[in-house]
Amino acid sequence: MQVTETLNEGLKRGYQITITAAELDDKVKAKLVEAQPDIEMKGFRKGKVPMALLKKQFGPRVLGEAMQEAVDAAMNTHFEESGDRPALQPDVKMDAGETWKEGDDVVVSMSYEALPEIPETDVSGVKLEKLVVKASDKEVQDALKNLAETAQNFEDKKGKAADGDQVVFDFLGKVDGEAFDGGAAEDYPLVLGSGSFIPGFEEQLVGVKAGEEKLVEVKFPEEYGAENLAGKDATFECKIKAVKGPKAAEVDDELAKKYGAEDLEALKGQISERLEAEYAGAARQVMKRGLLDQLDGLVSFDLPPSLLDAEAKQIAHQLWHEDNPEVEGHDHPEIETTEEHTKLAERRVRLGLLLADIGQKQEIQITDAEFTQAVMNQARQYPGQERQFFEFVQQNPQMRQQIQAPLFEDKVVDWIAENAKVTVKEVSKEDLEKAVEALDDE
Structure with a gap:
């Protein structure tokens, strides 16, 4: 087997893989020998069918399997030895096409875009501001009033x-x-x-x-x-x-017990915790945007054109549907990408590759418990069909990746925040709302 480089420009790679006819024939014979003891054929005892007859009967099917396995093995060996990671699935095709016949060498052309080498990123200089909002007495009282009206x-x-x-x-x-x-x-x-x-x-x-x-x-x-x-x-x-x-029910200990609290003070505490957890979630989004803005300017590296193109098209498609909510399906004209879509795609791809690199180097992983909890959260969107949703996720690698990706990104963001310089700033609910609104305006 021989691998010859045919293209090396930027992140674009091209290779020609040659598997000789002799190598392929050896693989076919090895497969037939392995299967021979279990094969029965009229006129022969089990395991005693002559090799020539086996090759005639099963050769074409085994040949296809051997050819595919040989190409896959050659590709895997190449990626292990070169260290390349393809940005998307490599494009693989036989040079001879339909004119190939048994006895010929197998010559395959493989092309792909390699993921770039990400420079070492020092996140210790990242400065973040963590906004904190305390639940006010008025907010707690308003929540108690709503609970009392619900329990009327x-x-x-x-x-x-x-x-x-x-x-x-x-x-x-x-x-x-x-x-x-x-x-x-x-x-x-x-x-x-x-x-x-x-x-x-x-x-x-x-x-x-x-x-x-x-x-x-x-x-x-x-x-x-x-x-x-x-x-x-x-x-x-x-x-x-x-x-x-x-x-309306009276705001007292009895009301608190209806909602599972020991007394009114305990219920007030639970309400404060819930409100402040909501504020913390919003504040985290603000801090994450600040973190990503800083990371975006920390390093520079080439981006795979194929990833940029795919991301720009996805952004354009998503924004088009947001502007045309009445169109639920995808039966619409092709949506052209603009310079704005491409610019946003560059940021997303760059940050995505950077976060993935940091996460890999820090050995950050998603636990089974974290993944299961995320699947359960999404399954609640389909009442009565939770089991079917779980089965769909288990059988669909792309869906599993869609669920894991944001979990992984959040864990990487948390790791960076833990190693950055974070300043805690207490603000009002109104100030936090303005900061969140500003995210949508950017």
Whole structure:
């Protein structure tokens, strides 16, 4: 086997791999010898089929396998010895094409763009500002008020039922004058405006009083779950037992216990922690942008054109869909990349390669637990289909890479931050919001 360099310009590489006919024939014979003991053929005992007959019967298939394995081995050996890492999958093709025949040498041309050598990067001089926001008493009180309203009770009220009130009533539903299964209940508590009943029902109970009877006339939706009721006109005979108005729960220890806290002070502490965790997440994005801005100017190296082109096209495609949200699919004209897209692609590719290099040199890895947690977080976006999502991720290497990539980048960013000079600055919620908004404007 012989490997000859045909191109070496910048990051572009080209090689010609030659596998002699004799080498290929030896591989085919070795494969047939290995398989011979398990092969049965009419007229011969198991394992006693002559080699010439085996080669005639299985030679073409084994030849293809041997050829592919030989080329793969040659490529792997080349990358191990040269230290090159291809930016994208190498382009490999047989020089002879369809004119190749058994007995000829196999000559393959391989071309690719190599990832550049990344200069050593000293991150100790990176200076970062970590914004910290403390939850204010007002924010905690507002959160408590919202929890109290969510945990509201209902108390009897005089007068007519209004939107948001609770009506306790008996009802009997009929279609074509006949009662139907599931169409009756007693002492049913319904909050008007909650959307619990079919469209048009709750609105007709607005204005009723305790002790009244009300005939509600509605039409079941065409897509209603019960086929015997879908699209049918119906009447509901309603007897109003009580009308109750909402009353927010008291902000006290009992409210805290409803939300799993020991007492009100413990609940306040939990709310403060949650708010400050949200602020910390936003502050981290601001600090990360500052870190990336500094890294972008630390080192300079050649970038693989193929990666730049692919990234620029992806950016252009993403921005086009953001400007045209009504187009959900990809059935649209080809989107041309602009100088702005290319400039942004250069930054992303440069930083991506730099962070990957730092992470590799520092032996930063994603643990199984971290990956599983990330998959679980994404699986929650598909209620009822979590298992299918997990199986899809397991069977799809590209999807696994998409999940791992941001995890790896964040761990590298954390490592750099730990080794940089970080100044902690306490700011207001409003100042943090402005800093986050500025990220979108850049």
